[in-house]
Amino acid sequence: MNTQCYKSGYYAGTHGDNLYYQEWLPKEPLALMILLHGAGEHSGFYTDIGEECLHRQIGLVAPDMRGFGKSDGTRGHINHFREYLDDLATLNSRLLKQFPAVPLFLLGHSFGGLIAIRYVQEYPLLVKGVILSSPALGIRIPLPYPLKKLAKLLSWVTPTLTVDPFKWNWLKTILLSNPSDDKRDPLFTTQYTPRWFNEFLHNGAHAISEAAKCASPTLCLCGQNDPLTHLGMVENFFQSIANNDKTYIVFPEGRHRPLYESCRDEAVNNIFQWIAARL
Template identity: 45%
Template structure:
């Protein structure tokens, strides 16, 4: 059914916007994972997961979100969070056309996890299962109410005004706003594909994290959630609450306490993900 293919890159166009994606495709895949990366990343960061999928005859499609990586769009900006959801929908349509009959799993890390959650809460697509890694339902940093309101109002007036998150961290510390970024961000900033975020992007992230938790009961698909109790970036308590509230009868979580945010490039976490996937790969669409 499928020609022999290990790895390729390509683009699809949606509303004249080029969206880049990478594909790891074994000769005879028994399932497909559509992976949505986190903020400040691109699909190229997931080659380890791609190779591990190939070993298990699982296909992996990983797009670059609009505004990130090789995809088009204003850097690190969306006018509405719905734009991410519509892009994900286009990739799902594309994947189902190309690889019909395979069980499809949605996987999202951090920002990607929130996108997957909001997509399921908005659209009627029924995946075989969902994998959420440190979903950005809420951020760990305590943002003062007045600062948050100022950001919301400014994002309406000047939506593309940049919020230099990693540099503003120093400014926030001067005002004792308890903002601290983990050590790995310094290395991540060396990647030439990392750009500045806009205030509109930031306020849309916060708004949709709140909505994701409020609408948790709309989520009723098989789900695996990985998170760290001491995650330095996202709010682990909100992730726990979301997982407890979703109405799925088939849900599991993997909880760490190592102070990490990223697990999709860790061999141990990947093994646990594949163990969860294994009995569900036999389910056909």
């Protein structure tokens, strides 16, 4: 690792919480990218992409979102989804002050993709483009209406009640490409709260209904065999994006994690080529 270009640390997020980040910054970056990890993950999942960014003279900053990885916060919990957006806005502002003339892109995987979407819907002019990897706009397996109502009720009655869905082996197989990931990585988050789940559902619906607010150039990468994300919802969202500068790529053999799987090299090359075409 090029230690001259790599560093990690903490920045103050919403309410002064310490949020961990890793960054790979060349001295004169051609572009900057903020990478938002998926649910359960943390910035450590993407160190290889950070190294590749350095080789291409692109700066990458990967934060651990609150409640995940090394960042402050109750594991798998959020009071209001808005806190994710405010944390991202703080980080974005820091980078824009440091590199005012360098274009900045967002790369979000799964739940991180949902955060990226909601961010550009709120702040459409602050990023050059957004890259979505299997954005979590809807769950492929329909949730029974009573379960949704129960989650909404519990989010107000016992918002911080801890639930570990990874104890159910059938669900673990769906959520993880490698079901033992959560056992090997002590920073992998397996616990979630009713408030987090309700905020996820609520903002997924908002992201779709307000798709026309997405005015940023968009690249969307998905796997045809994704067992978790509802591809129909992703496609409908993509078609509703207001900007005509949008690209949708589906990998025939891909599942939920294009940046990890057999299509990984192709997916990463698509990202860098897409960024290079907009510099």
